[in-house]
Amino acid sequence: MSESSERQRHLIIDEVRRLLAADDTADIVAFVEPLHPSDLADVLEHLEDDERLRVLELIPAPLASDSLAEMEEEEHPAELLAQMEPERIAELFEELADDDAADLIGELEPEEQERVLESVADSDELRELLEYPEDSAGGIMTRELVSVRSTANATEAIDELREHASDREDFYTVFVVDRDARLRGVVTLRDLILASPSTSITELLEDPVAVVPVDMDQEEVGRILSRYNLASIGVVDDEGRLVGRITFDDVIDVVEAETTEDILRFASVSDEEQLRGTTAGAIRSRLPWLAVNTITLSLAALVVWAYKDTIEQLAILAAVMPVIAGLGGNAGTQALAVTIRRIAIAEETAAERWSAVWKELIVGLVNGLLIGGLVALVALALPDTDPVFGGVVMIAMWGNLVVASTLGAFFPIVLERSGIDPAVASSIFVTTFTDLFGFLLLLGLASSFLL
Amino acid sequence: MSESSERQRHLIIDEVRRLLAADDTADIVAFVEPLHPSDLADVLEHLEDDERLRVLELIPAPLASDSLAEMEEEEHPAELLAQMEPERIAELFEELADDDAADLIGELEPEEQERVLESVADSDELRELLEYPEDSAGGIMTRELVSVRSTANATEAIDELREHASDREDFYTVFVVDRDARLRGVVTLRDLILASPSTSITELLEDPVAVVPVDMDQEEVGRILSRYNLASIGVVDDEGRLVGRITFDDVIDVVEAETTEDILRFASVSDEEQLRGTTAGAIRSRLPWLAVNTITLSLAALVVWAYKDTIEQLAILAAVMPVIAGLGGNAGTQALAVTIRRIAIAEETAAERWSAVWKELIVGLVNGLLIGGLVALVALALPDTDPVFGGVVMIAMWGNLVVASTLGAFFPIVLERSGIDPAVASSIFVTTFTDLFGFLLLLGLASSFLL
Structure with a gap:
């Protein structure tokens, strides 16, 4: 949305609000009527529920029904509809395309659906459309053929x-x-x-x-x-x-x-969560993945716990751990994002797809060597550290980036082959595994060569 | 891509390959001609460069030009074009829509562009189209008006x-x-x-x-x-x-x-990287962000380093660190993904947008309390731990999730207000900050209450 059109939009919303407050019915209708239904839908989304209802009851049925159809699902246009008088519902449905009508009704609870359908003239046709799953061709098609x-x-x-x-x-x-x-x-x-x-x-x-x-x-x-x-x-x-x-x-x-769904899944948010939904909805959609992650991360904690004595003797290892974990997570996420998107849009043979794993292995080898070197240099700049410590850090970092990068490609391909959406929670599993492996390498090497 | 259509596609590709190997020109043309240009483009993408060129030179100009226009940019259709004879280039351009022609030429190096344009009849019109930035309305429009x-x-x-x-x-x-x-x-x-x-x-x-x-x-x-x-x-x-x-x-x-760009940026991959591009390209696109992250994570390492003595005395803290860091990163990424997507598609006033920060604060408070409790329970199940340790872990986890969740909404909104794409590297900064804050809280509390 460019800045000037955003400003215009706000001016329109403010004016509708002012007219509603002044309660001048004729002025409201006159001001709102020339708007495109998509623009009016946008205005409605910024009003309170009772204001929305008033505008929709005042204006001509064609504009009201088109605006309802253009409103975001999250704003619950169907619930507005359900609050209207049966005659007005019938009037609006007369104007709605059948696919928009089915989408609206589909949002309601079964009893509400029944009540609304009773007001509608061609309810049999709508009932048929409602039987198709929402995300199928039948769920988005119109039966109004030409x-x-x-x-x-x-x-x-x-x-x-x-x-x-x-x-x-x-x-x-x-x-x-x-x-x-x-x-x-x-x-x-x-x-x-x-x-x-x-x-x-x-x-x-x-x-x-x-x-x-x-x-x-x-x-x-x-x-x-x-x-x-x-x-x-x-x-x-x-x-x-x-x-x-x-x-x-x-x-x-x-x-x-689908884009929203992919990005949310990738970030371990349930795709049930609505972008502008309630706080309670957001809590419910995210808590399960945080709980799963608590369990997976406990495994990483166990690895560290096993090397408790090593850390007691060499506490600097604890300072290196977040760098190993953070960079492993970062490299794994990079490989994951590229692979998930590749699976989503590139049409490839299985062999071409698997070649992504080899590519990521080499990316991990090269970037791991360079970043491992950089981290080792930083580590050696600290007081009282010896070259062997630098070597251990470098090898741990390198190995971790190789595993992170390779796994970031391997994991989603395997999920997709098994019929699971490759985006779902990939990042939790890849980052936990790289933590686990990175710590094992760092602490294992340290206990062998530094103590 | 459904499985049956994927199988069909492979059969077609295999047959074209077989015909090319058998070197039977008439058969190749007869087999390929009935294909839709989009399907032929797909076949071409799976052939070697010299095979592609042969097919494109054999078939009628309208099909060849449409297929070139439908090929993925990553497969470098423009370079195929540049390898053809000037007469064939002229013939293909005769058939191309001007926007497709400009897109193809735009992919070439300047000298190559010049060479190709010399073969083209209406090169002045193309030159004008080429002057518009690739990602502007001018860059995607056709001048062929009706x-x-x-x-x-x-x-x-x-x-x-x-x-x-x-x-x-x-x-x-x-x-x-x-x-x-x-x-x-x-x-x-x-x-x-x-x-x-x-x-x-x-x-x-x-x-x-x-x-x-x-x-x-x-x-x-x-x-x-x-x-x-x-x-x-x-x-x-x-x-x-x-x-x-x-x-x-x-x-x-x-x-x-744009979806690919958003997902890659979100995962700190340069949007220059092509999904099926070279390994060298992938290395170059990811290394800078890993280097930036090395520096930001060094700050988290410094915090841990400052509490070296605390860790020496209580090495179990090192085992809790990855759980704090991992969950903070997870909760921050969840809030980031929802907010970035919300910015991308929801049309909101500034006040509505800022309300996302409050929402995330509450999500963090609730989920932090629950997950903090869960982590504390796990920690207390370890041998030789006292209730105060459980309390410290719980408060650190809670505080970290509140900060992660709030920052995950705050950071992209501030970036967007400053005219920066909110997806760019948000996750690196949010996860580093939550690491830093989480460790400070955990180790600070531990040194005050546990030693």
Whole structure:
């Protein structure tokens, strides 16, 4: 968000607040009506619950429903909806696209869902959409299809669209289906417009480069749409019948949500946590991983405990420990981040993927030697230290960085092969293991060569 | 990538390899021609350099140029291009969209760029595109505009498009400009098709919800396009003249690249590093941060060094240190990840953003108390420890988690306010600071209460 647009946004929010406080209904509506639904959604997100409800009840239904659909899930637009009168709910649903309607209802508790659905006219269709898992193709598709007969020519197809598709919002592609609703092909609006009027639809028809089954994971749908630069993609059932479509804007939303999930998982935060959620939610989402980490770190503590006598005699080792642990963690996290991202986006054979482990081994060898040397120099600069101490520190640091770097690539690849998201808690296990190994090396070498 | 499509991909790659080895030119072309350019790009990425070049020289120019444009930047498609004969280069550029052409040339060294540009017909236009920074709106836009006169009606506009826009690939919106090329508004293809034939363009014309200046950062362009669910957006110069357009597929690519950048920066990897780049590149991208971290961790080592006598008398403290450091790092990273992501996507006022710090303080207080208690219990289970030792460990752990959690939110917000990417190396500084503070607390308390 650039600074000037941020300033504008705040001016708009302040003005809506002022009008709400002054309680001048006509002015509120007049001020809010020209806003784009996405901008109004943004304003609503900054108001209190009762203020939101008032604005949404005052303004025309099309703007109210679009703004609700554009609000962040974390701001619970569905709960606002559930607080409205049944007539207003019916009015808003009349205006909502079916996928947005299903997303909103899907956020509610089952009893609330039932209550809202009772107010809605086409509730059967919504109920069907609600049955698909939220993160599947079915969960993000719209059933509001745009299709023409395969026997038409370009002019007839355009006429057909004028007659039947004027209530369809944003579409970019026309799907052509046979009598059994099986997808025959697609025609882009561009091709339809550019074709000479008498061209038959079958000539314009392209094999769809990809269709997605209704149960495909949304992340995979995003990858396909992005791979083939498609503005929209058809969704088919088990028998190849066209049941819905997914457009690029759904996919951009998916990419954004998946990115958040990946970064949070990487940092050992449960992906249930909402970025602007409650404090209690944040506590619950993080505590389990901290508890797991307490147990894993206790293993590292046990290693140190085993060398208690060595440390009593040479307390400087305790000062070197955090450097070993910190740098091992850092190098491991670097290798982890590169490997996790590589797994997420690069399309590779197993051999290519495993080659990452060799690469990280060499990175660890080189960087370990250089950083080990640097740490040894720092250690030798301390008073009363002998060259053997420098050597021990250097070898421990070197070995630790080699293990950290190699493990940072190895661990997520193994997790992915086992069908586990490679980001989940990788960093806890890699950093604990490097602590453990680094201390063992440092204290083991020290007790052999320095005492 | 689902398993079955991954298997298909490998079969295709193996077959191309076999045909190349058998050296049967006609078969290679016949097998490769029906592939989608994105799929062929994928095949090329798995071949050796000389094999890639052979395939690209054999196949028709449109397929070759589209596949080059779809190859990952890391695979250096531009270098393949630079190795071709001038006539072939000219032929391929004839087929390339100008933004793809500029991206390819932009990857080359200046002398190479010059050599390639000499083979290209419209090199002046390309030179102009090349002047925009790679990550600006100008750097990702195409100048291949689709526009109509504002005086036309729907039928005339469609005729105009048939006449002038048939060489324009993938477009979804028609831009309407005045005589000075200033953007008057946009008409979506959907509206153009659905309008009755005699409707005048001015009636269909919508104010563009957003236009972007040519120097806007690409990440910001992505945010706007995604905010308003636009398939394409106009790019204007200082005087409001339409100079190009950006489509949703460019934005999906940007989002993917920026996600990689964010995750790598978060893990202290230079964003110059390519996921499948060379080992030398990986070494160079990570070494500087490891060196910085060596220095910051030396401060933590100094704290421990200052309490050398305490540790000599009570070596068990050295065993508690890695638990304190590890959990502090973990809690700090959790708060960091949530805050960095929140800054990246949530549109908030300054007050809302600062409220994250308070939230994290409370998370730290609660989780610190619980985890501190757990660690104290583990510590007390060791032989020969007294309750005061348990108390010291608990308070040190608690204080450390409070600081880690709070700092994890505070640090990136301050960085962002100062105009620095909040992800850059945040984790190095937060983990070092929590090490330092945690050790000070543990060893300070121990020397006061346990000796």
